[in-house]
Amino acid sequence: RKEVEQDPGPFNVPEGATVAFNCTYSNSASQSFFWYRQDCRKEPKLLMSVYSSGNEDGRFTAQLNRASQYISLLIRDSKLSDSATYLCVVNSAAYNTDKLIFGTGTRLQVFP
Amino acid sequence: GAVVSQHPSWVICKSGTSVKIECRSLDFQATTMFWYRQFPKQSLMLMATSNEGSKATYEQGVEKDKFLINHASLTLSTLTVTSAHPEDSSFYICSARVKGQRSSYNEQFFGPGTRLTVL
Numbered sequence: 001r002k003e004v005e006q007d008p009g010p011f012n013v014p015e016g017a018t019v020a021f022n023c024t025y026s027n028s029a030s031q032s033f034f035w036y037r038q039d040c041r042k043e044p045k046l047l048m049s050v051y052s053s054g055n056e057d058g059r060f061t062a063q064l065n066r067a068s069q070y071i072s073l074l075i076r077d078s079k080l081s082d083s084a085t086y087l088c089v090v091n092s093a094a095y096n097t098d099k100l101i102f103g104t105g106t107r108l109q110v111f112p
Numbered sequence: 113g114a115v116v117s118q119h120p121s122w123v124i125c126k127s128g129t130s131v132k133i134e135c136r137s138l139d140f141q142a143t144t145m146f147w148y149r150q151f152p153k154q155s156l157m158l159m160a161t162s163n164e165g166s167k168a169t170y171e172q173g174v175e176k177d178k179f180l181i182n183h184a185s186l187t188l189s190t191l192t193v194t195s196a197h198p199e200d201s202s203f204y205i206c207s208a209r210v211k212g213q214r215s216s217y218n219e220q221f222f223g224p225g226t227r228l229t230v231l
């Protein structure tokens with residue numbers, strides 16, 4: 001089983017739609033969670049950290065469910081510029097390490 | 113702030129040659145830098161963790177004699193792909209963690225990547 005699993009998509013949605021991505025992680029001891037965005041042939045860029053209480057940044061809302069080992073990202077009012085691959089990222093839970101484990105990403109395509 | 117640069121951005125080389133990729137933190141000091149590799153349509157895979165002034169820690173399956181890492185200063189780490197072969201063609205990305213940042217916070221700042229093509 002992969003440490004971080006995501007639906008690869010693609011999710012094709014019209015502008016203005018709300019879309020949600022899910023991610024599961026296998027190691028219950030993981031401490032830090034992130035969503036990164038990666039455009040084609042570019043490096044990943046941090047979109048937002050995910051906190052236990054859930055957090056929102058503009059049109060983006062992230063949720064964490066530790067009991068189910070599940071992370072979500074909700075994008076409201078999708079824009080064409082939101083088209084990208086969204087990477088679910090979890091820190092390695094091994095002692096004294098700060099490795100990040102990346103999911104394979106979920107591809108979003110927003111169309112006019 | 114927190115800008116990481118990589119050089120070169122792309123490189124094409126013949127099989128058997130060695131290629132050096134530089135990763136620099138431009139406006140902060142980074143005690144730890146990470147080297148990743150990403151094949152098409154796959155996730156980023158960590159190759160090694162590089163700590164300033166000490167030997168790099170390689171992930172399982174990554175040959176340390178083939179991928180030489182040097183982290184000589186708090187702002188520079190280099191990855192040398194020795195005797196490159198076509199199967200080494202990939203997107204190599206480095207990242208850096210800010211010195212003094214709690215490891216539990218764990219945010220990493222990524223370089224723009226280096227696309228290596230080995231003919």
